[in-house]
Amino acid sequence: MKTEIANKKQFIISAAAELFKDKGYKATSIRDLAAKVGLEPSSIYSHIRSKEDLLSDICMTCADRFTAGMNDIYFMDISPRKKLKALIDLHLSIAYDIPASATVFNDEWKFLQEPVMGQFIEARKDYEKKFKKILSEGRKEGKFEFVNTEIVFNIIIKMISWSYSATNKYPKEELESELTTFILKSLNN
Amino acid sequence: MKTEIANKKQFIISAAAELFKDKGYKATSIRDLAAKVGLEPSSIYSHIRSKEDLLSDICMTCADRFTAGMNDIYFMDISPRKKLKALIDLHLSIAYDIPASATVFNDEWKFLQEPVMGQFIEARKDYEKKFKKILSEGRKEGKFEFVNTEIVFNIIIKMISWSYSATNKYPKEELESELTTFILKSLNN
DNA sequence: CCTACCGATCGGTAGG
DNA sequence: CCTACCGATCGGTAGG
Numbered sequence: 001m002k003t004e005i006a007n008k009k010q011f012i013i014s015a016a017a018e019l020f021k022d023k024g025y026k027a028t029s030i031r032d033l034a035a036k037v038g039l040e041p042s043s044i045y046s047h048i049r050s051k052e053d054l055l056s057d058i059c060m061t062c063a064d065r066f067t068a069g070m071n072d073i074y075f076m077d078i079s080p081r082k083k084l085k086a087l088i089d090l091h092l093s094i095a096y097d098i099p100a101s102a103t104v105f106n107d108e109w110k111f112l113q114e115p116v117m118g119q120f121i122e123a124r125k126d127y128e129k130k131f132k133k134i135l136s137e138g139r140k141e142g143k144f145e146f147v148n149t150e151i152v153f154n155i156i157i158k159m160i161s162w163s164y165s166a167t168n169k170y171p172k173e174e175l176e177s178e179l180t181t182f183i184l185k186s187l188n189n
Numbered sequence: 190m191k192t193e194i195a196n197k198k199q200f201i202i203s204a205a206a207e208l209f210k211d212k213g214y215k216a217t218s219i220r221d222l223a224a225k226v227g228l229e230p231s232s233i234y235s236h237i238r239s240k241e242d243l244l245s246d247i248c249m250t251c252a253d254r255f256t257a258g259m260n261d262i263y264f265m266d267i268s269p270r271k272k273l274k275a276l277i278d279l280h281l282s283i284a285y286d287i288p289a290s291a292t293v294f295n296d297e298w299k300f301l302q303e304p305v306m307g308q309f310i311e312a313r314k315d316y317e318k319k320f321k322k323i324l325s326e327g328r329k330e331g332k333f334e335f336v337n338t339e340i341v342f343n344i345i346i347k348m349i350s351w352s353y354s355a356t357n358k359y360p361k362e363e364l365e366s367e368l369t370t371f372i373l374k375s376l377n378n
Numbered sequence: 379c380c381t382a383c384c385g386a387t388c389g390g391t392a393g394g
Numbered sequence: 395c396c397t398a399c400c401g402a403t404c405g406g407t408a409g410g
Contacts, residue, residue: 024215026215026216027215027300029387029388029389030388030389030390031387031388031389040395040397042390042391042395042396042398043395043396044390045389045390045391046395050390051389052389107296110213111213111216146370146371147366147367148367151359151363151367151368152367152371154351155348155351155367155368155371158347158350158351159344159347159348162343162344162347166343170340174340177336178335178337178341178344179344181335181336182344183375185374186371186372186374186375218403219404219405219406220403220405228379228380229379230405230406231379231380231381231382231407232379232380233406234407239405241405
């Protein structure tokens with residue numbers, strides 16, 4: 001019984017992620033969502049507390065996966081180059097697993113409200129710090145070559161997150177190969 | 190007299206671009222805009238016809254500049270490598286000239302309505318076709334190396350358009366240098 | 379350019 | 395999970 005309720009909630013959250021991805025968070029109404037899952041608008045509230053909670057759930061689920069993945073990779077005893085490859089794989093694994101959520105996470109997080117917004121920003125800050133550290137360690141070891149860590153971090157992240165909207169066009173291996181090659185070739189010293 | 194009216198309209202459009210950039214198109218109300226420019230909400234309609242027109246104006250102004258810039262560059266008698274450099278410069282010139290509009294153009298175009306949406310898509314298609322052609326000609330001449338033109342085009346565009354939101358953090362020269370180096374180094378054969 | 383106002387739609391609640 | 399409904403806010407208009 002309890003798992004059925006949880007499944008229905010997850011079903012509604014997934015439908016919301018699709019709608020938020022396609023129309024944007026603000027332009028998606030609870031009425032849109034109700035129609036998509038075959039309920040009356042008010043019945044949605046038997047499963048969720050608010051529209052805001054839907055966005056929080058989608059964004060934080062993604063954020064938690066990125067945080068966990070980063071912590072695994074960051075503390076591994078492998079080269080910065082291998083860490084970077086693992087990070088690209090982390091992003092693509094999440095993208096191919098939950099593409100709609102990953103897109104919403106990427107494009108709609110600005111509509112998050114406190115206190116979730118604060119948590120989100122904190123998690124992202126930590127992620128960024130570790131990502132940049134991997135880049136600058138690679139440079140210190142003479143493996144990577146670039147000037148501004150902040151700029152290079154940002155453009156790499158943007159390249160990778162384009163893939164969130166491309167999962168239905170290419171097999172993961174092809175996207176990952178092209179992305180990894182492009183990034184590592186450019187960083188190569 | 191006429192120029193003053195035009196200036197006031199442009200002033201309102203610029204204010205709208207700032208708001209659309211910060212809050213998103215759907216989350217920005219005419220009341221927000223009125224407050225920002227110091228008018229009563231209904232007075233906005235003495236200068237514009239609709240909220241939709243504001244978005245159309247912002248997006249098409251950018252689109253026209255990209256179209257004009259691309260047509261200049263595309264038909265020049267220079268190498269693909271130089272054309273690509275000129276395209277990066279085109280994007281950065283527009284970004285540093287009208288950063289808010291460039292961001293809205295990039296993130297909010299999906300809220301455009303017909304018939305403007307159709308024009309926008311057409312202009313973008315043409316831009317993409319020419320951009321990809323420059324990439325594939327560079328490869329044919331043995332200057333560029335990559336596998337999938339579509340993927341590489343998209344990741345390059347994403348890298349470049351990150352700069353729209355970074356114009357107040359770095360001088361144009363620094364961003365352009367890092368971006369150009371990163372992209373050309375990766376494409377180099 | 380303002381006051382006054384409208385119909386539509388929004389997120390959400392009451393009560394069963 | 396539904397029917398019925400609420401107050402708030404939206405884009406936009408009438409009339410001056």
